[in-house]
Amino acid sequence: MPYRRLPNTDAARLAALEAITDIKQSEFKDPVLSAELLNKAESQFIVFRHQQDLYRQAVDRWQDNNLKYRDIIVNLTRNIIDFVKAYYTALETGEIGEESRRYYNITDYEIPDLSCEVQILDWAKRLVEGERRRIFEGGIPITNPTISNLSIYYDRLEDLNFSQNTSKNTIDYTREKLIKERQKTDDLIRNLWNTIEAAFEHLSFEERIEECRKYGVVYYDRPSERTARNNNSSEITTKQQKHEYHKSKSRTSKLLNQKVVLLEIPFDDL
Numbered sequence: 001m002p003y004r005r006l007p008n009t010d011a012a013r014l015a016a017l018e019a020i021t022d023i024k025q026s027e028f029k030d031p032v033l034s035a036e037l038l039n040k041a042e043s044q045f046i047v048f049r050h051q052q053d054l055y056r057q058a059v060d061r062w063q064d065n066n067l068k069y070r071d072i073i074v075n076l077t078r079n080i081i082d083f084v085k086a087y088y089t090a091l092e093t094g095e096i097g098e099e100s101r102r103y104y105n106i107t108d109y110e111i112p113d114l115s116c117e118v119q120i121l122d123w124a125k126r127l128v129e130g131e132r133r134r135i136f137e138g139g140i141p142i143t144n145p146t147i148s149n150l151s152i153y154y155d156r157l158e159d160l161n162f163s164q165n166t167s168k169n170t171i172d173y174t175r176e177k178l179i180k181e182r183q184k185t186d187d188l189i190r191n192l193w194n195t196i197e198a199a200f201e202h203l204s205f206e207e208r209i210e211e212c213r214k215y216g217v218v219y220y221d222r223p224s225e226r227t228a229r230n231n232n233s234s235e236i237t238t239k240q241q242k243h244e245y246h247k248s249k250s251r252t253s254k255l256l257n258q259k260v261v262l263l264e265i266p267f268d269d270l
Contacts, residue, residue, distance in 0.1 A: 073157070
């Protein structure tokens with residue numbers, strides 16, 4: 001015996017509400033659902049779909065920024081390494097004195113450890129702020145690359161970090177709102193379906209299911225019933241195929257026994 005099951009996905013929830021909304025928008029008086037329930041279904045359909053769109057947009061925005069974030073991290077890492085190498089070269093050639101190390105908090109000649117984002121951001125900040133302060137105090141700018149190349153990606157990363165934090169807050173907020181609207185939607189669908197089934201309770205079981213399905217109520221066959229139905233369907237299909245085969249064979253025999261008549265088609269009819 002088929003059983004009713006409430007929607008368990010947002011797409012199914014929207015489909016259930018849309019079925020009722022279509023009835024409401026058809027502008028005929030429905031004897032099953034009151035005007036109040038029809039209006040609630042239409043209103044909740046609009047609200048729930050809008051809330052779902054807001055959540056999806058927030059997630060999409062966060063994912064897009066995440067792709068940009070990885071690209072910026074790669075470029076920022078490369079510029080940090082290039083700038084540090086240029087700085088070491090300037091130290092070796094004497095263009096910059098050893099006292100300049102204090103600006104960047106550099107104590108050795110090793111390539112910085114940039115194995116995590118925290119270290120990348122720390123080094124970028126130290127180099128950008130240190131180089132600007134050293135130049136402000138009269139130092140010669142390091143070239144090839146200049147600090148501006150590194151600073152561009154550092155500034156972009158700071159802006160993107162702010163945007164990502166905002167997007168994350170938006171995701172959390174819209175998800176919370178979506179969960180609340182989801183519960184409201186489930187309660188409304190349950191009420192709608194109970195009302196629909198009650199309106200057709202005087203009918204036989206098969207007729208009641210058929211009428212309720214017209215309103216979007218979803219029924220599922222139990223596994224044992226589905227297997228039996230598939231077996232019956234296979235038997236019916238096999239019988240139909242045999243019947244069609246014998247009909248086709250009979251038609252072929254008749255055609256072979258008929259005389260072939262060639263019709264002459266006038267040229268004007270072509």
